[in-house]
Amino acid sequence: MTSVTSTTSATATAAPTTGDLVLSGVSKQFGAYHAVRDLDLTVPEGAFFALLGPSGCGKTTTLRMVAGLEEPTTGTVSLGEQDITRLRPYKRPVNTVFQNYALFPHLDIFENVAFGLRRRGVKDVKKQVGEMLDLVELGAFGKRKPNQLSGGQQQRVALARALINRPQVLLLDEPLGALDLKLRRQMQIELKRIQTEVGITFVHVTHDQEEAMTMADTIAVMNAGVIEQRGTPTELYDLPATTFVANFLGQSNLVRAAIVGKADGQLVVDVHGSKVTVPVPRCRVTEGEIWMGIRPEKVFLAPAGAEQNGGNALRGATVTDVSYVGVSTQYLARMPWGQELTVFEQNTGARDTLTVGDPVDLHWQPAHTFVLDAAQDALAGVEDIADDA
Amino acid sequence: MTTVGRWIGRHLILFIGLLVLLYLFAPIFVVILMSFNAPKSKLSYTFDGFTLHNWAHPCQPFGLCDAVSASLRIGLVATVIATALGTLMAFAMVRHRFRGRAATNLFIFLPMASPEIVLGSSLLALFVSGGLGGRLGFWTILIAHVMFCLSFVVVTVKARLSGMDTRLEQAAMDLYATEWQTFWRITFPLVFPGILAAALLSFSLSFDDFIITNLNAGRTVTFPMFVWGSAQRDIPPQINVVGTAMFLLALILVLGGELTRRRRASRAR
Amino acid sequence: MSALGHLSTPVTPEPVAARKGGRRRTAYLLLLPGGLWLILFFVVPLVSLVAASLYDPNGSIEAGFRMTWSFHNYVDAIADYAVPLGRSLWYSLLTTAFCLLLGFPLAYAIAFKAGRWKNLLLALVIAPFFTSFLIRTLSWKLLLGDNGFVVDALRTVHILGSDGRLLATTAAVVTGLTYNFLPFMVLPLYASLEKIDHRLIEAGSDLYASAFTTFRTVTFPLAMPGVVAGTLLTFIPAAGDYINAQLLGTPKQRMIGNDIQRLFAAGAYPTAAALSVTLMAAITVLVLFYVRRAGTEELV
Numbered sequence: 010m011t012s013v014t015s016t017t018s019a020t021a022t023a024a025p026t027t028g029d030l031v032l033s034g035v036s037k038q039f040g041a042y043h044a045v046r047d048l049d050l051t052v053p054e055g056a057f058f059a060l061l062g063p064s065g066c067g068k069t070t071t072l073r074m075v076a077g078l079e080e081p082t083t084g085t086v087s088l089g090e091q092d093i094t095r096l097r098p099y100k101r102p103v104n105t106v107f108q109n110y111a112l113f114p115h116l117d118i119f120e121n122v123a124f125g126l127r128r129r130g131v132k133d134v135k136k137q138v139g140e141m142l143d144l145v146e147l148g149a150f151g152k153r154k155p156n157q158l159s160g161g162q163q164q165r166v167a168l169a170r171a172l173i174n175r176p177q178v179l180l181l182d183e184p185l186g187a188l189d190l191k192l193r194r195q196m197q198i199e200l201k202r203i204q205t206e207v208g209i210t211f212v213h214v215t216h217d218q219e220e221a222m223t224m225a226d227t228i229a230v231m232n233a234g235v236i237e238q239r240g241t242p243t244e245l246y247d248l249p250a251t252t253f254v255a256n257f258l259g260q261s262n263l264v265r266a267a268i269v270g271k272a273d274g275q276l277v278v279d280v281h282g283s284k285v286t287v288p289v290p291r292c293r294v295t296e297g298e299i300w301m302g303i304r305p306e307k308v309f310l311a312p313a314g315a316e317q318n319g320g321n322a323l324r325g326a327t328v329t330d331v332s333y334v335g336v337s338t339q340y341l342a343r344m345p346w347g348q349e350l351t352v353f354e355q356n357t358g359a360r361d362t363l364t365v366g367d368p369v370d371l372h373w374q375p376a377h378t379f380v381l382d383a384a385q386d387a388l389a390g391v392e393d394i395a396d397d398a
Numbered sequence: 399m400t401t402v403g404r405w406i407g408r409h410l411i412l413f414i415g416l417l418v419l420l421y422l423f424a425p426i427f428v429v430i431l432m433s434f435n436a437p438k439s440k441l442s443y444t445f446d447g448f449t450l451h452n453w454a455h456p457c458q459p460f461g462l463c464d465a466v467s468a469s470l471r472i473g474l475v476a477t478v479i480a481t482a483l484g485t486l487m488a489f490a491m492v493r494h495r496f497r498g499r500a501a502t503n504l505f506i507f508l509p510m511a512s513p514e515i516v517l518g519s520s521l522l523a524l525f526v527s528g529g530l531g532g533r534l535g536f537w538t539i540l541i542a543h544v545m546f547c548l549s550f551v552v553v554t555v556k557a558r559l560s561g562m563d564t565r566l567e568q569a570a571m572d573l574y575a576t577e578w579q580t581f582w583r584i585t586f587p588l589v590f591p592g593i594l595a596a597a598l599l600s601f602s603l604s605f606d607d608f609i610i611t612n613l614n615a616g617r618t619v620t621f622p623m624f625v626w627g628s629a630q631r632d633i634p635p636q637i638n639v640v641g642t643a644m645f646l647l648a649l650i651l652v653l654g655g656e657l658t659r660r661r662r663a664s665r666a667r
Numbered sequence: 668m669s670a671l672g673h674l675s676t677p678v679t680p681e682p683v684a685a686r687k688g689g690r691r692r693t694a695y696l697l698l699l700p701g702g703l704w705l706i707l708f709f710v711v712p713l714v715s716l717v718a719a720s721l722y723d724p725n726g727s728i729e730a731g732f733r734m735t736w737s738f739h740n741y742v743d744a745i746a747d748y749a750v751p752l753g754r755s756l757w758y759s760l761l762t763t764a765f766c767l768l769l770g771f772p773l774a775y776a777i778a779f780k781a782g783r784w785k786n787l788l789l790a791l792v793i794a795p796f797f798t799s800f801l802i803r804t805l806s807w808k809l810l811l812g813d814n815g816f817v818v819d820a821l822r823t824v825h826i827l828g829s830d831g832r833l834l835a836t837t838a839a840v841v842t843g844l845t846y847n848f849l850p851f852m853v854l855p856l857y858a859s860l861e862k863i864d865h866r867l868i869e870a871g872s873d874l875y876a877s878a879f880t881t882f883r884t885v886t887f888p889l890a891m892p893g894v895v896a897g898t899l900l901t902f903i904p905a906a907g908d909y910i911n912a913q914l915l916g917t918p919k920q921r922m923i924g925n926d927i928q929r930l931f932a933a934g935a936y937p938t939a940a941a942l943s944v945t946l947m948a949a950i951t952v953l954v955l956f957y958v959r960r961a962g963t964e965e966l967v
Contacts, residue, residue, distance in 0.1 A: 113569070412776045422850070513924070545709055548704060605797075
């Protein structure tokens with residue numbers, strides 16, 4: 010690994026500016042179709058940044074605009090001080106790991122990895138490629154053709170082929186999409202390790218929320234050409250800004266409610282007749298109709314009528330479905346107004362599991378509640394998970 | 399019994415396929431056989447006896463070798479022109495979006511969908527009304543051959559080109575290759591097998607064409623025209639020598655290509 | 668919202684160089700030389716063929732032809748040559764049917780049963796092309812000849828009478844035509860069969876469909892583009908062919924191509940041109956009708 014950091018090579022043909030990758034006011038239209046709308050995004054230097062969203066949300070188009078493979082209809086892309094919006098792809102200090110790798114089938118592995126170095130007229134190609142192949146543990150495969158390697162090996166060649174150029178930004182377009190689950194987990198850890206060691210800015214496009222959350226230090230969730238929310242994995246999960254984020258990252262119970270008052274930094278919310286409270290900073294809207302959101306694992310199911318220990322409670326529910334999944338049990342609870350809410354309970358063994366038909370109450374901490382704009386679609390982002398999984 | 403029945407059932411299609419292939423090859427065997435024929439009389443076209451004479455003296459029939467050489471020259475020049483022009487067109491069709499693309503596609507398909515007699519007679523009508531009626535020959539044949547080879551080249555190269563992942567070219571540009579370098583280092587090597595196939599197809603179409611050529615040849619005699627002419631009178635066995643030689647050449651090309659491909663594949667493993 | 672996002676995914680991003688301003692102009696430049704060639708030597712000739720078909724039929728090469736808009740040339744041509752015209756279309760229809768019948772098993776065997784021999788078999792289908800087709804047709808003359816083993820065999824099993832012949836019959840001409848155009852059927856068939864995911868056929872038989880039902884409901888419909896392309900590439904050239912009729916048949920098997928060729932050679936340009944145009948028109952009408960029935964617009 011150290012070999013890469015110590016390898017000194019002239020980085021790219023462009024001026025050696027380093028700094029944040031900044032997209033401002035970027036839009037991309039294909040005919041009448043808006044792939045990306047007025048996007049503002051800053052990727053700090055050295056970050057592992059994930060662009061997360063369902064297919065067709067514009068994340069790949071955004072990546073391609075950074076690579077120079079698409080030209081924005083409006084807006085600018087800059088890297089540090091330099092405006093690279095209209096720079097040809099081969100003049101950018103940016104390299105890409107393509108979806109399905111796009112390895113050159115007529116060149117062997119060595120020549121694939123050496124391709125970028127040769128185009129830039131770098132000396133000691135042989136040494137650098139050798140070191141890079143060793144890094145990705147393919148030292149013995151230099152003479153093979155891409156179609157003689159397994160998917161995981163091809164993936165590592167694609168990574169080596171891009172990394173060897175020591176770009177300022179490495180773009181990864183669904184790099185693990187074609188691998189099976191076990192290999193994907195392994196490569197996730199590997200990629201994260203390499204990124205930490207080389208310190209290059211990684212921009213990672215994926216539709217897999219788990220992948221984005223394990224690897225990235227910052228995630229931008231994209232939908233329909235716009236960024237819905239940007240933040241650390243914890244921030245996004247804990248306090249989603251839109252119904253789309255609430256549903257696309259993990260699962261959420263969204264209940265129609267109305268804000269009816271305010272008391273000691275908490276908003277009072279009326280949920281079909283019951284009153285619950287939410288801390289003001291966790292509310293995106295502070296009056297009128299709202300969606301009240303709560304993650305399934307934050308809810309505690311108690312037998313009907315149990316004591317309320319200072320938290321929020323919704324009473325009069327009935328268990329309608331129980332699925333045991335080992336570490337936890339997933340319940341569906343039908344509320345008095347007919348909606349079914351999801352609840353995950355850890356199987357700690359401390360109490361008996363409930364059965365279908367049991368009357369229950371739902372308890373949770375006010376600090377786990379979030380409030381979203383009622384104008385948004387409560388099902389946004391739900392089907393996408395099913396489609397892409 | 400049942401296992402035998404099942405075996406036959408499983409391989410029936412392969413068996414029928416091989417029979418059809420045999421049908422395709424039956425005349426070839428005759429051609430090879432007849433190339434060693436020692437005909438008793440000039441008019442007989444039956445196998446009368448074995449000789450190597452025909453192979454030793456292929457140019458004996460008057461005009462045969464001139465005809466073969468005319469066909470080779472026309473075939474080579476027509477192939478070069480048709481392959482070059484057709485490849486350019488294929489690139490335009492696959493890699494560019496432009497107004498009238500669908501119409502162009504149909505337009506390129508039309509010559510393939512026209513009977514040769516119509517293509518040939520219409521060219522003749524043009525040459526005659528253009529006052530070239532008396533000057534038919536090498537050039538008019540060449541024009542005709544390039545015309546009917548073009549569509550086949552476009553279709554062949556197009557198939558190869560549209561099967562190629564454009565991301566490979568994007569990857570090259572992402573790896574600091576300019577448009578020019580990308581073309582010569584990635585696109586061209588990957589499309590080359592298609593271009594080669596198109597050139598081979600062009601050559602065989604040109605070398606083999608009779609109907610169009612016959613109408614536009616004037617006094618020039620190509621190999622198929624020589625065969626036609628002699629079929630009306632006597633058929634010199636040397637014709638079969640040329641046919642066999644062409645076939646063997648093609649077979650060597652094909653088998654050689656296949657063998658090197660396999661050897662390369664097994665060595666790399 | 669998300670549903671919309673999915674709908675819009677088929678919008679494929681333009682290739683890299685699409686950004687260049689002169690891209691459309693590049694396309695036209697690439698098309699120019701070849702396109703010009705086709706216009707000059709395919710379209711213009713067709714126009715002059717139509718023009719020639721309307722010339723004064725009393726002209727000659729020596730005296731030149733005058734444009735007299737003699738539509739009567741068509742009436743004469745059709746009246747005189749309706750029989751060979753009809754025969755040509757009938758023969759090529761038979762040829763197409765036989766090619767499909769023989770070509771399908773071969774294409775299927777190459778696509779699905781040949782394994783590692785696939786490339787070799789494919790090459791063998793094309794290999795006969797390299798031996799001049801005139802020579803190959805002459806070989807059929809020998810194979811089907813009165814003393815050939817085919818005739819002997821057929822006489823032995825009493826399909827042919829003791830003085831029955833093959834050469835100089837309709838059967839000989841259609842055999843030759845089928846032989847000559849078979850590769851044009853096999854190659855497009857193979858191309859579209861090869862694209863079929865073999866698992867679909869397996870899925871078909873998995874759902875308790877008999878081999879024949881699987882073929883009828885899965886394989887054949889999926890191979891339809893190849894069938895359409897193959898039948899067109901067989902039917903059209905066969906309809907204009909005159910070599911097989913000349914070498915393997917008698918004047919009784921004369922096809923329209925023989926007449927067009929003979930008339931051109933004799934210098935009767937207006938009549939020959941009118942016949943050519945009539946043939947082209949007949950083929951076009953049949954093909955359009957067929958393509959519409961087959962429901963495939965995508966030909967190439």
